[in-house]
Amino acid sequence: MNLLEAFKQTKFQLSGHGNRNxxxxxxxxxxxxxxxxxxxxxxxxxxxxxxxxxxxxxxxxxxxxxxxxxxxxxxxxxxxxxxxxxxxxxxxxxxxxxxxxxxxxxxxxxxxxxxxxxxxxxxxxxxxxxxxxxxxxxxxxxxxxxxxxxxxxxxxxxxxxxxxxxxxxxxxxxxxxxxxxxxxxxxxxxxxxxxxxxxxxxxxxxxxxxxxxxxxxxxxxxxxxxxxxxxxxxxxxxxxxxxxxxxxxxxxxSQNMDEYYEGAKTLARLFNECEGISTLPLEPVSNMFHVHFNHSKEKMEQILIQLYEETGIGLTHYLNKTGEHSCYYEVSVGDRLAAIPIEELRNVFNLLNEEIKK
Amino acid sequence: MNLLEAFKQTKFQLSGHGNRNxxxxxxxxxxxxxxxxxxxxxxxxxxxxxxxxxxxxxxxxxxxxxxxxxxxxxxxxxxxxxxxxxxxxxxxxxxxxxxxxxxxxxxxxxxxxxxxxxxxxxxxxxxxxxxxxxxxxxxxxxxxxxxxxxxxxxxxxxxxxxxxxxxxxxxxxxxxxxxxxxxxxxxxxxxxxxxxxxxxxxxxxxxxxxxxxxxxxxxxxxxxxxxxxxxxxxxxxxxxxxxxxxxxxxxxxSQNMDEYYEGAKTLARLFNECEGISTLPLEPVSNMFHVHFNHSKEKMEQILIQLYEETGIGLTHYLNKTGEHSCYYEVSVGDRLAAIPIEELRNVFNLLNEEIKK
Missing domain, CATH: 3.40.640.10 (Type I PLP-dependent aspartate aminotransferase-like (Major domain))
Known part of the structure; x- marks a missing residue:
């Protein structure tokens, strides 16, 4: 299974409002x-x-x-x-x-x-x-x-x-x-x-x-x-x-932009707590930011697919390679984030951090 | 009441498939x-x-x-x-x-x-x-x-x-x-x-x-x-x-084009039988043609409004003036024409012809 297919099977997603259908x-x-x-x-x-x-x-x-x-x-x-x-x-x-x-x-x-x-x-x-x-x-x-x-x-x-x-x-x-x-x-x-x-x-x-x-x-x-x-x-x-x-x-x-902005800041903090992950900007100034991994695209895809299967939460359907040991993707916080129970959210990031450190 | 308003209140229309709504x-x-x-x-x-x-x-x-x-x-x-x-x-x-x-x-x-x-x-x-x-x-x-x-x-x-x-x-x-x-x-x-x-x-x-x-x-x-x-x-x-x-x-x-084409020919014949009305082309070669009146736009508007009120059938919502005593409009035959009973259609053209000759 590739990252896109694994992502499509998740119950929750961190980014966006919903499927473009x-x-x-x-x-x-x-x-x-x-x-x-x-x-x-x-x-x-x-x-x-x-x-x-x-x-x-x-x-x-x-x-x-x-x-x-x-x-x-x-x-x-x-x-x-x-x-x-x-x-x-x-x-x-x-x-x-x-x-x-x-x-x-x-x-x-x-x-x-x-x-x-x-x-x-x-x-x-x-x-x-x-x-x-x-x-x-x-x-x-x-x-x-x-x-x-x-x-x-x-x-x-x-x-x-x-x-x-x-x-x-x-x-x-x-x-x-x-x-x-x-x-x-x-x-x-x-x-x-x-x-x-x-x-x-x-x-x-x-x-x-x-x-x-x-x-x-x-x-x-x-x-x-x-x-x-x-x-x-x-x-x-x-x-x-x-x-x-x-x-x-x-x-x-158009009235929900505060919520998306706060969600982006929360999410960015969770990413920045993981080893070898940082967001750009470090603290978001809108609902969007980029997630940079100091790990190869291949390694991250493997980790993410496993994470999606274990938790039912999807982070991204793609990764852009920027070097041998680096890749990134874009987050835009929308309606979807608020649908994820906070414990499940923390659990995803704990698992992500553990897997990366392995 | 103007021509557009009168047209909008008609039950049947000769041209087109239906309202663009x-x-x-x-x-x-x-x-x-x-x-x-x-x-x-x-x-x-x-x-x-x-x-x-x-x-x-x-x-x-x-x-x-x-x-x-x-x-x-x-x-x-x-x-x-x-x-x-x-x-x-x-x-x-x-x-x-x-x-x-x-x-x-x-x-x-x-x-x-x-x-x-x-x-x-x-x-x-x-x-x-x-x-x-x-x-x-x-x-x-x-x-x-x-x-x-x-x-x-x-x-x-x-x-x-x-x-x-x-x-x-x-x-x-x-x-x-x-x-x-x-x-x-x-x-x-x-x-x-x-x-x-x-x-x-x-x-x-x-x-x-x-x-x-x-x-x-x-x-x-x-x-x-x-x-x-x-x-x-x-x-x-x-x-x-x-x-x-x-x-x-x-x-x-896309399968109905024969029907629209035949409808256009029928309709053009009915127009050409009226005094001072001719179609361009005289015999249509598609579902469309122009209706030319050898009467002033003002006179034709008056006649058409009355016709719409009497018959409930609308011919056009506009007329383009081409001279002191001439005007025209465009017909594109679609689904609407077939919905009009043929007797009612003949009746419209009889009335139209009578009014023009007055």
Missing amino acids: IKVLKDAFEQMDEQQESDMYGSGKIIEEFQDKLASYLGKESAVFFPSGTMAQQIALRIWCDRKGLKKVAYHPLSHLEIHEEDGLKKIHHIEPVLLADKNSVIELEDIVGMDEDVSCILLELPQREIGGQLPSYETLESISTYCREKGIKLHLDGARLYEITPYYKKTAAEISSLFDSVYVSFYKGIGGIAGAILAGEKDFIEESKSWKRRYGGDLISLYPYIVSADYYFDKR | IKVLKDAFEQMDEQQESDMYGSGKIIEEFQDKLASYLGKESAVFFPSGTMAQQIALRIWCDRKGLKKVAYHPLSHLEIHEEDGLKKIHHIEPVLLADKNSVIELEDIVGMDEDVSCILLELPQREIGGQLPSYETLESISTYCREKGIKLHLDGARLYEITPYYKKTAAEISSLFDSVYVSFYKGIGGIAGAILAGEKDFIEESKSWKRRYGGDLISLYPYIVSADYYFDKR
């Missing part, structure tokens, strides 16, 4: 009126009301629903570049745009990115002040997912925002996990967003919906983004399968 | 197993099986599901242009790419279109032979929607295909309404597609699904299109809401 859609639609009309190419009650709701939640004038964040963010950067007449933006070396989008920003828009900060660090004010070229827009991803979900201090965000406004550089928030950082910063999503000119949020990470994104900003910016949405083929005749589910899970989970 | 989704998902796993970024049983099914239906080696035809077709044209090293394509002046996509092809890909044929005619072999510049790809839309859904003869298609192959020009099929033309040509979708190098089909016109498209062609072409799908932000984590519904309505309706 058709029940996610069925639950969201169960109470929906069958006669409710579809949205039509960006118009209609379903899409307009949700856009207004999220604009308000994010404290922005206007918002538009996109099928994906990839589409929304490329478009946001394109608009800021067009306005300044400079096809240059700056972001982190491990930004989603740089490593997960097949160079869409470069191949579609011919926008050149300036990479800010070392890839293992978050972007600080000095990185921005130290740039030796002008850019139209800086994108900050909060939290920085690929390094375990790290964050700069809130004061840093404020000083970056002030600096960018002075220098005529637009600031865009990659808020794929924006809800998830509100407990750490002790700020609302609108307060954080107020430091940015445009903001994107996702509905299938902390919120646990099916797919989809919102881009928010000033009205003229959002109107312009709608033309690009059509150019991209993102202005679907019906986006309601994603909107209805986004709305349903937003209402269900 | 949430029931469309609920019906498609009713029998689906809740535990069925989502597709994940283009992988998984749900998406792979449907892609294979449509590749086979279209007689192509490979197929990929896209959120929209806009995205699929721009990408197809881009790939053909890249392969030939020439950013020029040819299509009809009223192609979807030219009039409904906010110039995505030009603004995203910098591809220059050569417009073929007069806008009121379909593309014939002579239009292609007469082109005074080389292109990478020619796109044919079958049927040509904006002129009532007209078609060239099948022999023309064959000769265009032969000509393009000889000249090293790729031929792409905009098959948004491909199923709908199989009865007229008396050919399968695969037979028609065999004349083309790449083909796109839609799932929310004749099929009546929610949204989504398939692009089909040779394996390496389709693999390349997947990179562009990711660049566009179309490689969603979950496309199953569209795939499951596309599959459900494909099974339900």
Whole structure:
């Protein structure tokens, strides 16, 4: 049996909200009126009301629903570049745009990115002040997912925002996990967003919906983004399968971020008590973190499969190899964690620690 | 009361399959197993099986599901242009790419279109032979929607295909309404597609699904299109809401195209018997046609509203003004037509004719 198969047979799982299956859609639609009309190419009650709701939640004038964040963010950067007449933006070396989008920003828009900060660090004010070229827009991803979900201090965000406004550089928030950082910063999503000119949020990470994104900003910016949405083929005749589910899970989970954050801190402590295991960050600043093992991927897979069989609790379905004797995986705490009795949780980590020490 | 409101209160409607409401989704998902796993970024049983099914239906080696035809077709044209090293394509002046996509092809890909044929005619072999510049790809839309859904003869298609192959020009099929033309040509979708190098089909016109498209062609072409799908932000984590519904309505309706085609011919005859009304084409070659009134939009709205109230049968919810004394609308025959008793249908047209003659 491999790790994925063993994981699928566990009764409890530490990470996430639940399986990504058709029940996610069925639950969201169960109470929906069958006669409710579809949205039509960006118009209609379903899409307009949700856009207004999220604009308000994010404290922005206007918002538009996109099928994906990839589409929304490329478009946001394109608009800021067009306005300044400079096809240059700056972001982190491990930004989603740089490593997960097949160079869409470069191949579609011919926008050149300036990479800010070392890839293992978050972007600080000095990185921005130290740039030796002008850019139209800086994108900050909060939290920085690929390094375990790290964050700069809130004061840093404020000083970056002030600096960018002075220098005529637009600031865009990659808020794929924006809800998830509100407990750490002790700020609302609108307060954080107020430091940015445009903001994107996702509905299938902390919120646990099916797919989809919102881009928010000033009205003229959002109107312009709608033309690009059509150019991209993102202005679907019906986006309601994603909107209805986004709305349903937003209402269900956007209030739970404190619980996920506390759960992540508890879980990270349990991991860090084990020999040869550490989390990044050591103390999470959102619901997410990375678990690093100072053991080979092969050894850890063996240990984890046995652990899943003994306890019925699954930690992860995959491990990424980083060296001969190191590997890691990502944790995003959601609804699942709270379903596990605390004694069983402690038992898993005791067994894990014992097995590793053998 | 306006035309839209009056239309919404009718019991029967001549056009379409039914309302675009949430029931469309609920019906498609009713029998689906809740535990069925989502597709994940283009992988998984749900998406792979449907892609294979449509590749086979279209007689192509490979197929990929896209959120929209806009995205699929721009990408197809881009790939053909890249392969030939020439950013020029040819299509009809009223192609979807030219009039409904906010110039995505030009603004995203910098591809220059050569417009073929007069806008009121379909593309014939002579239009292609007469082109005074080389292109990478020619796109044919079958049927040509904006002129009532007209078609060239099948022999023309064959000769265009032969000509393009000889000249090293790729031929792409905009098959948004491909199923709908199989009865007229008396050919399968695969037979028609065999004349083309790449083909796109839609799932929310004749099929009546929610949204989504398939692009089909040779394996390496389709693999390349997947990179562009990711660049566009179309490689969603979950496309199953569209795939499951596309599959459900494909099974339900792809066999009904003869019925829709016959219905369209019957309906067109009834329209053409009325004074000052004609259809384009005079005899439909698919399930669609345009209804042209030689009367002002205002007069026709008044007549139609009264007709809807008297008969409970709705013809259209809108009219497009084309002149002081002319207007038109589009008919796409679907499931709805067969639900109307033939006597009631005749009665509507008798009343319509009488009112117009007054």
